[in-house]
Amino acid sequence: MSDHSSSEHSSSLGTYIAVWLALIAGTILTVVAAHINLGPFNAAVALTIATVKALLVALFFMHLRGASEKLLKLVVISTIFFLFILLALSMADYGTRVWS
Amino acid sequence: MFDNFPLWPQRASTSAGGVDALYIFLVIVSAMMIALIFTALVYFAARYRKQKGVRAEQIEGSTPLELTWSIIPLCVFMVIFLWGAVVYFKGRTPPRDSTEVYVVAKQWMWKLEHAEGQREINELHVPVGRDVKLIMTSQDVIHSFYVPVFRMKQDVLPGRYTMAWFRATKPGTYHLFCAEYCGTQHSGMIGSIVVMEPAQYEAWMSGTPSGPLSVAGEKMFAELGCSTCHRSDGTGRGPNLQGVFGKPVALDDGRTVMADENYVRDCILDPGAKRVKGFQPIMPTFQGLVSEDQVNALVAYVKSLAKVQPGTKTAAVAAQTPPAETANASQKASLKGSQVE
Amino acid sequence: MPDSSAVAVGQSHGETHNPALLHHFATEQQQRDSASLGMWIFLGTEVMFFGGLFCAYLIYRLKYFGEFAAASQTLSWQLGMTNTIVLICSSLTVVLAIWAVQRGKRALLLSSLILTLIFGFAFLGIKSIEYAEKFEKHHVPGPSFQFANVPLPGHPGEMANPAHAQLYFSLYFIMTGLHALHMIIGIGIFAWLLYASWHGRFTTEYNTPLEIGGLYWHFVDIIWIYLFPLLYLIDLRK
Amino acid sequence: MATATAQPAGQTIERENYLNKHYGVGSWLLTTDHKRIALLYLISLTFFFFIGGFFALLIRLELLTPAGDLVQADTYNKLFTQHGMVMIFFFLIPSIPATLGNFLVPMMIGAKDLAFPRINLLSWYLYIIGGVLMLHCMLTGGVDTGWTFYVPFSTAYTNTKIIEAGLAAFVAGFSSILTGLNFIVTIHRMRAPGMTWSRLPLFIWAHYATSIIQILGTPVIAITIVLVAVERFLHLGIFDPKLGGDPLLFQHLFWFYSHPAVYIMILPSMGVVTEIIACFSRKRIFGYHFVAMSSIAIAVLGFLVWAHHMFVAGISLYAGLIFSFLTYFVAVPSAIKVFNWTATLYKGSITYEAPMLYAFGFIGLFTIGGLTGLFLACLGINVHVTDTYFVVAHFHYIMVGGALMGYLGGMHFWWPKISGKLYPEGWARLAALIVFIGFNLTFFPQFILGYVGMPRRYYAYPAEFQILNVLSTAGSTVLGIGYLLPMIYFLWSMRYGKPAPDNPWNAAGLEWKTASPPPTFNFDEEPVVTWEAYNYEQLDEHEQEVPVAG
Numbered sequence A: 001m002s003d004h005s006s007s008e009h010s011s012s013l014g015t016y017i018a019v020w021l022a023l024i025a026g027t028i029l030t031v032v033a034a035h036i037n038l039g040p041f042n043a044a045v046a047l048t049i050a051t052v053k054a055l056l057v058a059l060f061f062m063h064l065r066g067a068s069e070k071l072l073k074l075v076v077i078s079t080i081f082f083l084f085i086l087l088a089l090s091m092a093d094y095g096t097r098v099w100s
Numbered sequence B: 001m002f003d004n005f006p007l008w009p010q011r012a013s014t015s016a017g018g019v020d021a022l023y024i025f026l027v028i029v030s031a032m033m034i035a036l037i038f039t040a041l042v043y044f045a046a047r048y049r050k051q052k053g054v055r056a057e058q059i060e061g062s063t064p065l066e067l068t069w070s071i072i073p074l075c076v077f078m079v080i081f082l083w084g085a086v087v088y089f090k091g092r093t094p095p096r097d098s099t100e101v102y103v104v105a106k107q108w109m110w111k112l113e114h115a116e117g118q119r120e121i122n123e124l125h126v127p128v129g130r131d132v133k134l135i136m137t138s139q140d141v142i143h144s145f146y147v148p149v150f151r152m153k154q155d156v157l158p159g160r161y162t163m164a165w166f167r168a169t170k171p172g173t174y175h176l177f178c179a180e181y182c183g184t185q186h187s188g189m190i191g192s193i194v195v196m197e198p199a200q201y202e203a204w205m206s207g208t209p210s211g212p213l214s215v216a217g218e219k220m221f222a223e224l225g226c227s228t229c230h231r232s233d234g235t236g237r238g239p240n241l242q243g244v245f246g247k248p249v250a251l252d253d254g255r256t257v258m259a260d261e262n263y264v265r266d267c268i269l270d271p272g273a274k275r276v277k278g279f280q281p282i283m284p285t286f287q288g289l290v291s292e293d294q295v296n297a298l299v300a301y302v303k304s305l306a307k308v309q310p311g312t313k314t315a316a317v318a319a320q321t322p323p324a325e326t327a328n329a330s331q332k333a334s335l336k337g338s339q340v341e
Numbered sequence C: 001m002p003d004s005s006a007v008a009v010g011q012s013h014g015e016t017h018n019p020a021l022l023h024h025f026a027t028e029q030q031q032r033d034s035a036s037l038g039m040w041i042f043l044g045t046e047v048m049f050f051g052g053l054f055c056a057y058l059i060y061r062l063k064y065f066g067e068f069a070a071a072s073q074t075l076s077w078q079l080g081m082t083n084t085i086v087l088i089c090s091s092l093t094v095v096l097a098i099w100a101v102q103r104g105k106r107a108l109l110l111s112s113l114i115l116t117l118i119f120g121f122a123f124l125g126i127k128s129i130e131y132a133e134k135f136e137k138h139h140v141p142g143p144s145f146q147f148a149n150v151p152l153p154g155h156p157g158e159m160a161n162p163a164h165a166q167l168y169f170s171l172y173f174i175m176t177g178l179h180a181l182h183m184i185i186g187i188g189i190f191a192w193l194l195y196a197s198w199h200g201r202f203t204t205e206y207n208t209p210l211e212i213g214g215l216y217w218h219f220v221d222i223i224w225i226y227l228f229p230l231l232y233l234i235d236l237r238k
Numbered sequence D: 001m002a003t004a005t006a007q008p009a010g011q012t013i014e015r016e017n018y019l020n021k022h023y024g025v026g027s028w029l030l031t032t033d034h035k036r037i038a039l040l041y042l043i044s045l046t047f048f049f050f051i052g053g054f055f056a057l058l059i060r061l062e063l064l065t066p067a068g069d070l071v072q073a074d075t076y077n078k079l080f081t082q083h084g085m086v087m088i089f090f091f092l093i094p095s096i097p098a099t100l101g102n103f104l105v106p107m108m109i110g111a112k113d114l115a116f117p118r119i120n121l122l123s124w125y126l127y128i129i130g131g132v133l134m135l136h137c138m139l140t141g142g143v144d145t146g147w148t149f150y151v152p153f154s155t156a157y158t159n160t161k162i163i164e165a166g167l168a169a170f171v172a173g174f175s176s177i178l179t180g181l182n183f184i185v186t187i188h189r190m191r192a193p194g195m196t197w198s199r200l201p202l203f204i205w206a207h208y209a210t211s212i213i214q215i216l217g218t219p220v221i222a223i224t225i226v227l228v229a230v231e232r233f234l235h236l237g238i239f240d241p242k243l244g245g246d247p248l249l250f251q252h253l254f255w256f257y258s259h260p261a262v263y264i265m266i267l268p269s270m271g272v273v274t275e276i277i278a279c280f281s282r283k284r285i286f287g288y289h290f291v292a293m294s295s296i297a298i299a300v301l302g303f304l305v306w307a308h309h310m311f312v313a314g315i316s317l318y319a320g321l322i323f324s325f326l327t328y329f330v331a332v333p334s335a336i337k338v339f340n341w342t343a344t345l346y347k348g349s350i351t352y353e354a355p356m357l358y359a360f361g362f363i364g365l366f367t368i369g370g371l372t373g374l375f376l377a378c379l380g381i382n383v384h385v386t387d388t389y390f391v392v393a394h395f396h397y398i399m400v401g402g403a404l405m406g407y408l409g410g411m412h413f414w415w416p417k418i419s420g421k422l423y424p425e426g427w428a429r430l431a432a433l434i435v436f437i438g439f440n441l442t443f444f445p446q447f448i449l450g451y452v453g454m455p456r457r458y459y460a461y462p463a464e465f466q467i468l469n470v471l472s473t474a475g476s477t478v479l480g481i482g483y484l485l486p487m488i489y490f491l492w493s494m495r496y497g498k499p500a501p502d503n504p505w506n507a508a509g510l511e512w513k514t515a516s517p518p519p520t521f522n523f524d525e526e527p528v529v530t531w532e533a534y535n536y537e538q539l540d541e542h543e544q545e546v547p548v549a550g
């Protein structure tokens, strides 16, 4: 059952600092990108950067990467999947209202 | 009028038959499934009841069997779905050129206005054999317009129009129910639909004093000052509304929408949401200044203008060939946006 | 491997085990794994909790594009960015604290925890500056809300509908307010963790509460990572 | 069977068990023993069931005559609202998971307790806080929105106690989330050695699927309630069309939870029925893996279909098509289950103790309820029957005929384990029969009523609907008696019943391998599992007469 996983071996101090720097850089990048008019892509770029940042936090700070067990990843993935369903199927109504 | 112990509702519209047929199909399918399952249950229960010396036979299962009883039901389901979808599609798409009735629901009554101008409360007179389209909205909470004998139901929402239609086939007086719970007197929000032979209907119509709804709308159009901007000669600051209704309109933000009842309604109550391309955003909102009935009249008037040949500078025309100066203005605006930085 | 260094103190079952090991678990590893799985699942529920709000935001933003942009531009991206950086720094101190406790570095543990709390308060402080500004500008939804004569970005001369702008601010306050509530809870948790660490409750072997608390803190950070662009940035240039 | 602690049946000296280990109020109210918490739940749930049932009886009495004569219109509206809320949030959603699930999940997988015993207790307290709020709300004015809380009626037009009722559901929701969380972690982390995933009883699989829904669905209703409360307090326009809000957004969010929630109510019951059928036909379940996976499939697909409650609410035509289409997919795993149960009987060695009678009742009524769900999911028919008594009949068939039957069946099946006493078999069979007859008499006429066009939530109705309503009311009194009976004889048996042997049904499953009632940590030794679930073959090897209860 419980295969010995957990965060016994957390990453090294160097990794943490690097991730932290990357997060700061991401923040600055997203602010800069927001000042450029990319039309509809502003939102896409901002959300992409946010997702990368969230991934960094989850993988390194929350030790999702180190977790040898797939289970935790499964929890994360399925949560995102159901969130996606909520948004996507609501849009199935709102997005098609103009046609009917 | 009403049978005392009904087991089946009367059919009084063209779509009722279709719904009933589908229903009967489903009843038969279900009855067959129930018969199958119950027979199996009862037979197994009796045949394999515990007997001395007879042990149960352990059976793992069988993938082919599992697939059979997943796929066959799924196919049956798909038939049900498709058939249901067709019936639904028909029931929700009003035919062109139907007679229009505006419905305003409020706690706890129905107000109905014929396009010809007759106003009724909790009672709707319609002739046999004519398509009637209902354009419905609510003043307060959600209600639902339900006529069982027509097999027709549609929620009535505040803040927008919902549509429904029917064509009555049988003279008589039928129930009109409010089917969405709407407060204390929800169950008292009952009216009747009076279906009449065309001749009788004409007599009823002429016996009821009125002018067409669009005429009332026209008066309001002048009183509210709409006509100062929307001139029929195209010289106003707003688009000429002739010939607008029922056509696609190009909007400022690049979308193109159909000028239907909801669109006109939004134009009056929330002009900011959908700006017509090529015009200044000067039209004020009339939210709070006009009642639901008045909005209906205005909408009816704008619709009546659709039959008039479009003059110049309507939105539809403007959409194709935007007047030079406004087009420039909007281009400038977007350029300005990207030039910062 | 897990129960290796546990100190034997008298127990009900007469086995030797760590006092922090609850009786219904067989091993410490099992207990730790259960706790972290439990926390991850709880975070899943939190995602869906905020998910309802994201859904509302998505739908109204598409519906009232202009007003959302106009309202969004009244926010200060400078303050938003500062807060983002503050939170990121706090996340770093949280991992440092765990790193420290696993290596028995008490001083680093305590100072990281204290820093985390400071960052947490800093975030709330900045947030309250922003809220105060909204009050002054009458941007708080309700009877005193005002948003008259604000042009729509990209459409000079066209004014935003105050009711729709109010929708933006309603969602803004509910989303950031719930996020701030989570921050306050997080600060509570970390205050307790600091207290417990001070008293040497955590060892190189047993530090599950720190890890669990850390997961929560990082999660709150992630929510902000999405709120920041959605509320402050994506409509900056329209 | 390494660790079976066989006890001679009918032993007189009471062993130490979870019931008699400690005495006193404190030892119950502060317990972290999952079995005691299950009993706490059982008592509180039963209380709420009778309150909800009491409302139901008043509803039925009012509907005896077409005129609104027994109560006021407002009172009637409160009656069905509170009937629905109490039955759903305070009875059926927690019913099986919090009682039988709480009691059995750790035991069936060979654990000493749930992973988080204190959270388990917390979840009971949350339930009680929610329940007390609900009671307070009902006693000081009540709510009249229908259990669906549709806006803008609930946010702007009613002056009843929405906030309090919403808060009650909110708190109860967290109780439900915590239960689900506890189950998932327990099932993942606490299984006894050898208890692999494919050896899990299907009851566990059903609870696992249920927990997924509880965890991912409930938070959405929680935030929706928050939005309603905020809207009501401050009137922000989130749902008010006058301020640009969209009332349908509420319905989307509400049903995003509340449709999956119906599977929270039915899945555990399906789990119970699976156990019962295996035991009383002395067979392994036909197609174990398909039954297990169909539970998961129901949980996942259940999230894709919510807008089938909104076909005439003003959603787009295309959304209607999409959601109707998807709804049919969630019916397939239910079909798989029904067919597998039936197939399990084939070549079995079947006996008809009370739990089995309830299980038969479940299959029959659930099938009817489910098939009428297909009517509702069919767009063309939904337009006519939505918001009529057809819907009322559909969901009572599933929830009362299905879920509640399963719950009662489970209570009978595990009662010897829970209480250590045997219930009177004859009475139990009689009760099952009365419930079955009363149930059909109450709710079958409502299908007809619905198709003829009687809208739901009507306090007065046109006279031509009366006869069918009278039948329904008559049935509900029979049904009431059917539910009172078990309550009486269960209580009776606690004092006067014969002591139960450890395994009165000679059933498979770890819970039967420990004492009745079980000791505090469930097993005297940690069990090691070396056999498949439903190993009735082995159990019947030494064919001794099974001691039949009663």
Ligand code: HEA
Residues within 6 Å of the ligand: B029, B030, B033, B037, B072, B073, B074, B076, B077, D148, D262, D263, D265, D266, D308, D309, D310, D311, D327, D328, D330, D331, D332, D334, D335, D338, D366, D367, D368, D369, D370, D371, D373, D374, D376, D377, D378, D382, D385, D386, D387, D391, D394, D395, D398, D399, D403
């Ligand atoms: C436990 C509760 C529960 C369960 C399990 C279900 C299960 C299903 N429900 Fe039901 N439902 C409710 C409780 C439940 N429902 C409630 C409470 C409401 C009303 C809420 C309110 O408005 O107050 C409701 C309302 C409701 C509606 C909306 C009605 C309306 O208001 O317009 C719809 C529409 O699609 C629907 C459909 C279904 C379907 C398709 C299933 C399916 O899952 C059923 C699947 C099962 C089977 C299909 C039977 C077994 C299958 C076979 C034997 C296969 C063989 C068959 C063939 C080959 C044909 N339900």
Ligand code: HEA
Residues within 6 Å of the ligand: D049, D050, D051, D052, D053, D054, D056, D057, D059, D060, D080, D081, D083, D084, D085, D087, D088, D091, D092, D145, D146, D147, D148, D392, D396, D399, D400, D404, D442, D456, D457, D458, D459, D472, D476, D479, D480, D481, D483, D484
């Ligand atoms: C688990 C869920 C559940 C259960 C078990 C029941 C059980 C019953 N329900 Fe209910 N019902 C709902 C869930 C449930 N219902 C929901 C969700 C609604 C929709 C609400 C809404 O529209 O918002 C509804 C609505 C509803 C209506 C429609 C009201 C309307 O639309 O106007 C009716 C009408 O007949 C009804 C009847 C019954 C009956 C007769 C029972 C019977 O099975 C009850 C039998 C039980 C008893 C009779 C109790 C026995 C007790 C005694 C005899 C002792 C007396 C009591 C005291 C001394 C306190 N219910």
Ligand code: CUA
Residues within 6 Å of the ligand: B106, B107, B108, B142, B143, B144, B178, B179, B180, B181, B182, B183, B186, B187, B189
């Ligand atoms: Cu109007 Cu119900």
Ligand SMILES: [Cu+2]
Residues within 6 Å of the ligand: D258, D259, D262, D306, D308, D309
């Ligand atoms: Cu549903």
